[in-house]
Amino acid sequence: MLSLKNAKPGFRLAAFATCFAMAVVVLGAFTRLVDAGLGCPDWPTCYGHVWAPQSDAEIEAANAAYPELPVDLEKTWPEMVHRYLASTLGLLIIALTAVSIRNRKYPGQPVKLPLLLLALVILQGAFGAWTVTLRLWPQVVTAHLLGGFLTFSLLWLLTLRLGGSRPIQLFSLQQRALPRGLAVLALLVVIVQIFLGGWVTSNYAALACPDFPLCQSQVLPQTDFAAGFDLAHPIGPNYLGGHLDIPSRTAIHLAHRIGAVVTLLVVAWLVLRLFKARFAALASGLALVLAAQISLGISNVVFGLPLSVAVLHNLFGAILLATLVTVNYELYREANHV
Template sequence: MVSSYGVKPGFKLAAFATLFAISVVVLGSFTRLVDAGLGCPDWPTCYGHIWAPQTDEQINRANEAFPEIPVDLEKTWPEMVHRYLASLLGLLILILAAVSFRYRHRPEQPFKLPLLLLFMVILQGAFGAWTVTLKLWPQVVTAHLLGGFATFTLLWLLTLRLRGAPTGLRFSSAPRQLPRVLAALTLAVVIGQVFLGGWTTSNYAALACPDLFTCQTQWWPEADYIAGFDLAHPIGPNYLGGHLDVPARTAIHMAHRIGAIITTVMCLWLIWRLVAIRFAGLASALLLILVAQVTLGLSNIYFGLPLTVAVLHNLGGALLLATVATVNFTLYREAKHV
């Protein structure tokens, strides 16, 4: 039933699915960062087992079947937990789509967005399978990361739509000049930066520049941008650890650094405009996440990519994307009422 606050059917489920999705994103980044992406070299089983080979006999048989990727139980568990949690997320989204279909005739009940989410989670399942079967092919690994961020963000937007009531981030009425174009451009820049982050991690380029604020003690080191951004990597090799040489990885890392500067400038510009139109809550939220994300990015380099910081940096990227998407959603909603 629809409450007096405009809450629509499926709101609580969408909110839970959103929290579940960000957990899957975090576990996915952990799995990738501990090099467990091939913790199970087959899909959907793990060395032919529902969980993983356990006995000595099972492990020996698995090693004979997959001699290039011997069993490492410390890497099988994050991979399999991630698979099962991602499957449960798919089930939640399927239920959300069913609820949306049932109540599709109600006023302002979202229907297309749950269907888009259902398509996204199916595509994510395919990317997850291809990540394994194509042996961490960078194109697929990057697409899988983008898809995970997109799924979380879309679930968050669905939750906002099902909530119906204002987000509570707006402190006073806004003028008619809403910075919708700036917000859209900032969203595009953030998406581009997420791609660069995914391309950096899938090509193992995070430590190509181990120093701050120079790179290899130079402001502009030798870098091969053509090789670094060649999207035609051959299918077949095992890409665990990466295949690119140092100049190509340097190019990827430098592009991510430059992208971070552009993203920061765009977000600060958007924050300034949000403050100007008295959207102090949204501006504060975006500033907080931006500062945290920049700090985590710098810490990754300074401390040599510690696991906790690297995982939090992935989480920060997802939250930044969702926050900028929230800004766009809010400005679009306000534009319909001015």
């Protein structure tokens, strides 16, 4: 658990950057869900402007330059706010890297992790640009989403490592078996599930199955998994709204549902093992986040993908990932007497 008493240099900055990264992830989800991913068809400007065209003359000129994507000010602001927040996050990570290098001789000060985060945020900037210039190409959109979740989770891991952590157990290791392998498996399963969720949203398949627990009032509707998971989508078309047929989108949606069942079983098993190993706080927190995430996923279908629920589903996906990072970190510390 975290303790400010023995925190290493950069702890507060890392904690702030983690919260900021969560805000960027949530705003990114909001931008996708309101179809504002192409609210600005160019990058890094917006119709050639630092913010967006405002006057009638500017809007007319922008529409002439991009007739296929006319100005919609309701969509330009989420896109530009997301860009500026993401750029600010990049500056925060640069500052974290500088602090870590400057204090590299401090006992236990991580340096490789901030450098990894710096490389990742640079790559994320490139994916952000490609998301626009490649017109929401599903592969890039999904990779950008995964990169956002990975940035957030690694910032949280950095915060844990910089915090003045203290043991959370008073029992000897001989009294309990640590479920480290299961914790790693649960983390990997959730990462795969996040990828499937990103593939759902980038291919506009969230409502391919509009009912629950059935899909299109069937147990096994018509699907096309080969087309749905064809990662060789050509570059070129505008993918706003998606280009796949119903069977392909249904396959993507069903894969995400199957992934949710696997996630539920694996993480629930981990919760039970954590309780058995007397990690009651971690087990309870993980169980609550898992229950919330499953409930939000079902609510997305039952209530027809309401914006607030869909955004919360992304938020709790990030929180579930961070919780599993915490579980793995604490189990590692316990096993290695850190």
